[in-house]
Amino acid sequence: MRIPRLAALGAVAAIVLAACTGGGESPSASAGGSGAGTADCTVAVSWNNYQEERWALRDEPNIQAALDEVGAEYISADAGSSEEQQATDIETLLADGADVLIILAQNTETILPSVQAAIDQGVPVIGYDRLIESPDALYVSFDNVAVGRMQAEAVLGQVSEGNFVIIKGNGADANSDFLRQGYVEAGVPAEGESSDTITIVGETYTDNWDPALAQTEMEQFLTENNNEVDAVLSENDGMAGGVVAALEAQGLAGAIPVSGQDGDIAALNRVALGTQTVDVWKDARELGRAAGEAAAALCSNPDITAVADTVDFDSPGGNTLTSILLDPIPITQDNLQVVLDAEWISTDDLCQGVEAGSVDACP
Amino acid sequence: MSEVSTPARLSTLDRLRAGLGRASEAAGAVIRTADIDTRLLGLLGALAIIWVGFNIASGGDFLTPRNLWNLSVQSASIAIMATGMVLVIVSRNIDLSVGALLGFLGYTMAMLQITWIPETLGLGLEQPFTWIATLLVGLILGALLGGLQGFVTAYGGVPSFIVTLGGLLIWRGLIFSYADGQTLAPMDSTFRLLGGGPQGSLGEWPSWIVGIIACVAIVLSLYMSRRRKRKYGFTQRPMWAEIALAVLLCGAVLAGVWVTNSYPWPEALAARYAAEHGITPPPGGLNIPTGIAIPVLIMIVVTVVMTYIATRRRFGRNVFAFGGNPEAARLGGINTRRTLMWVFGLMGLLCGISAAIQTARLNAAVTGLGVQNELDVISAAVIGGTSFAGGIGSIPGAVLGAVVMQSLRSGMLLLRVDSPTQDIVVGIVLVTAVGLDSLLRRRRG
Numbered sequence: 001m002r003i004p005r006l007a008a009l010g011a012v013a014a015i016v017l018a019a020c021t022g023g024g025e026s027p028s029a030s031a032g033g034s035g036a037g038t039a040d041c042t043v044a045v046s047w048n049n050y051q052e053e054r055w056a057l058r059d060e061p062n063i064q065a066a067l068d069e070v071g072a073e074y075i076s077a078d079a080g081s082s083e084e085q086q087a088t089d090i091e092t093l094l095a096d097g098a099d100v101l102i103i104l105a106q107n108t109e110t111i112l113p114s115v116q117a118a119i120d121q122g123v124p125v126i127g128y129d130r131l132i133e134s135p136d137a138l139y140v141s142f143d144n145v146a147v148g149r150m151q152a153e154a155v156l157g158q159v160s161e162g163n164f165v166i167i168k169g170n171g172a173d174a175n176s177d178f179l180r181q182g183y184v185e186a187g188v189p190a191e192g193e194s195s196d197t198i199t200i201v202g203e204t205y206t207d208n209w210d211p212a213l214a215q216t217e218m219e220q221f222l223t224e225n226n227n228e229v230d231a232v233l234s235e236n237d238g239m240a241g242g243v244v245a246a247l248e249a250q251g252l253a254g255a256i257p258v259s260g261q262d263g264d265i266a267a268l269n270r271v272a273l274g275t276q277t278v279d280v281w282k283d284a285r286e287l288g289r290a291a292g293e294a295a296a297a298l299c300s301n302p303d304i305t306a307v308a309d310t311v312d313f314d315s316p317g318g319n320t321l322t323s324i325l326l327d328p329i330p331i332t333q334d335n336l337q338v339v340l341d342a343e344w345i346s347t348d349d350l351c352q353g354v355e356a357g358s359v360d361a362c363p
Numbered sequence: 364m365s366e367v368s369t370p371a372r373l374s375t376l377d378r379l380r381a382g383l384g385r386a387s388e389a390a391g392a393v394i395r396t397a398d399i400d401t402r403l404l405g406l407l408g409a410l411a412i413i414w415v416g417f418n419i420a421s422g423g424d425f426l427t428p429r430n431l432w433n434l435s436v437q438s439a440s441i442a443i444m445a446t447g448m449v450l451v452i453v454s455r456n457i458d459l460s461v462g463a464l465l466g467f468l469g470y471t472m473a474m475l476q477i478t479w480i481p482e483t484l485g486l487g488l489e490q491p492f493t494w495i496a497t498l499l500v501g502l503i504l505g506a507l508l509g510g511l512q513g514f515v516t517a518y519g520g521v522p523s524f525i526v527t528l529g530g531l532l533i534w535r536g537l538i539f540s541y542a543d544g545q546t547l548a549p550m551d552s553t554f555r556l557l558g559g560g561p562q563g564s565l566g567e568w569p570s571w572i573v574g575i576i577a578c579v580a581i582v583l584s585l586y587m588s589r590r591r592k593r594k595y596g597f598t599q600r601p602m603w604a605e606i607a608l609a610v611l612l613c614g615a616v617l618a619g620v621w622v623t624n625s626y627p628w629p630e631a632l633a634a635r636y637a638a639e640h641g642i643t644p645p646p647g648g649l650n651i652p653t654g655i656a657i658p659v660l661i662m663i664v665v666t667v668v669m670t671y672i673a674t675r676r677r678f679g680r681n682v683f684a685f686g687g688n689p690e691a692a693r694l695g696g697i698n699t700r701r702t703l704m705w706v707f708g709l710m711g712l713l714c715g716i717s718a719a720i721q722t723a724r725l726n727a728a729v730t731g732l733g734v735q736n737e738l739d740v741i742s743a744a745v746i747g748g749t750s751f752a753g754g755i756g757s758i759p760g761a762v763l764g765a766v767v768m769q770s771l772r773s774g775m776l777l778l779r780v781d782s783p784t785q786d787i788v789v790g791i792v793l794v795t796a797v798g799l800d801s802l803l804r805r806r807r808g
Contacts, residue, residue, distance in 0.1 A: 241726070
């Protein structure tokens with residue numbers, strides 16, 4: 001009995017070791033700083049859910065790059081989509097000696113006590129990408145209302161009247177409503193209303209922005225309206241994928257404009273193919289860069305109002321937030337070159353299945 | 364409170380009560396003599412109430428060929444996994460990893476057809492063998508990983524709750540190792556047929572042929588079962604019951620085929636088809652019946668095969684025997700450990716099938732693929748009458764359970780019920796269904 005048990009223990013130890021050493025991309029505590037400068041400054045990032053496409057690939061390296069330049073140290077933790085875990089993570093990061101805290105909040109409300117705890121310890125907080133309803137935190141994000149407006153403008157540019165379907169993201173995510181607000185600014189009626197030209201024949205939130213759920217929702221809306229749908233406003237690319245799959249099954253893909261955002265590889269390919277009208281692209285690298293630079297600035301001066309390029313942003317919770325708001329870029333068939341030039345996507349991926357010469361970016 | 368009632372009224376009530384009693388007794392007697400599974404009958408009744416209810420509430424939008432066709436496709440993936448979950452639960456185990464395993468297998472199949480075959484092997488996209496190669500890899504890998512969980516449970520003595528909880532975390536975590544969790548799309552065009560859609564359906568005549576084969580099979584299996592019962596001297600159903608059952612079942616099958624054939628290809632697709640094949644469409648457009656969707660056909664085949672394995676093969680009977688009384692089964696000479704491992708292997712294989720269907724249907728592999736599917740699968744099996752006490756469970760019941768769940772979901776979506784309320788309703792239905800079932804089982808003794 002002794003030997004098998006020892007062997008089992010050894011195997012477990014080996015697995016744990018392998019997991020620890022092999023996780024080069026693992027978000028847990030990878031030291032970044034090396035150079036001179038504010039070498040004793042530690043910047044901590046609390047991710048709400050690191051297991052999504054963009055964070056490891058786009059955001060994190062650029063935060064780290066900005067910190068490397070000033071020699072600040074980078075530590076991080078992943079909350080795996082859990083509010084409680086994020087509160088624990090932030091306690092741990094503060095105990096680890098964080099001097100500046102960057103938070104990608106799972107929940108704009110429940111994060112507040114953690115933010116307050118950091119502020120009370122004199123640690124400045126940056127609300128990254130997602131809003132935190134605290135005037136003490138610096139809000140660094142893309143202008144999400146503008147994202148919604150750009151989606152709606154691109155769709156309205158193709159079809160300005162008729163039956164619209166609106167597929168919104170998670171109901172608990174403030175971004176879903178910012179985007180919806182942008183639709184209204186562009187001339188789409190608010191929920192439950194209709195205008196002379198536009199009727200909303202289907203509108204729903206989608207739990208966890210789930211693409212498969214969005215597909216089922218779209219199928220039901222098409223069934224209910226006997227396919228008499230003229231345009232679809234989908235709040236992100238994943239759900240747009242589900243919407244396009246539902247349209248394809250009805251032979252309508254490409255005939256009905258569909259919006260999205262995030263610059264997903266598959267979505268940009270759909271834009272090139274013509275099955276998705278617009279992909280509002282928020283260059284996450286730029287966002288990471290901006291947050292990294294702001295954090296570096298806060299290392300030497302913890303006053304958030306002293307950070308360069310800030311504007312005041314009136315939040316839905318009635319707070320005036322000191323903010324850095326970056327401008328997104330709507331990508332359509334006409335300007336696909338932008339994402340190629342930025343090396344966001346390769347020509348092969350962008351043009352897969354696209355008839356050569358049908359769009360400028362795919363010769 | 365007054366105890367006094369007019370005699371006339373009393374007698375009317377009494378007569379009514381007696382009449383009802385006699386009627387229900389008579390119905391009970393018919394069901395008993397006809398030897399029909401009352402639980403299945405109850406589920407069918409519940410399904411009928413749900414369907415008619417939604418149809419009235421939605422102003423006739425629910426019971427349309429198109430919506431029923433959608434419903435059949437939307438139920439397929441959960442129903443397929445639920446057939447395996449029945450055996451898992453019957454053997455007094457649980458598998459919490461099915462959703463995560465499905466996600467992992469879906470991602471693996473997507474990587475194969477989008478990256479590994481075209482780029483790593485340098486063969487290019489859209490190879491004629493791509494779909495079958497990916498499907499086979501998905502199924503085999505699913506069976507292996509499921510079997511591994513079964514091995515650890517059966518031979519390692521770790522409770523399946525823990526093993527599959529670990530599995531859930533591991534498979535979900537591994538998904539991220541593929542391309543940093545990037546969405547993978549689009550899928551191979553042949554592979555996509557597995558997901559349904561009008562092109563991924565059988566069409567008019569093949570659907571009728573499937574229906575007729577199913578009818579012949581029903582009649583044959585009733586006949587064989589009757590002969591077997593006679594051979595072993597069991598009570599047989601009266602002949603009228605056999606005939607009525609055959610007519611009813613065949614009628615249901617053919618009605619199902621008729622419904623799928625009444626859903627014509629969408630106009631835009633039909634017009635494109637006409638243009639591609641040089642057909643001049645008649646006024647009003649080409650009418651191409653859609654027929655049974657491929658994922659639904661897969662679901663039917665899986666249900667038949669799994670029912671056969673569960674009720675007619677030694678393996679299936681061993682699972683039920685073990686679930687009913689593990690100690691007796693072991694003493695009776697059943698290799699319980701191996702049986703258990705096979706149960707989980709089979710579950711993994713079914714996850715592979717469902718993973719192919721879901722990725723093909725969405726035309727993409729996304730990180731959230733299969734999230735919370737384990738809950739839907741377990742609910743479907745339990746609503747279908749599978750007991751956590753072990754030893755009791757029905758595979759057709761689980762399939763019906765999946766259809767009930769999906770009917771509730773898509774009906775509520777049609778009525779614009781928001782998702783938190785949907786969850787509440789599904790939760791109440793789940794507990795009520797199981798509560799009623801155990802109440803009836805106790806009363807029957």
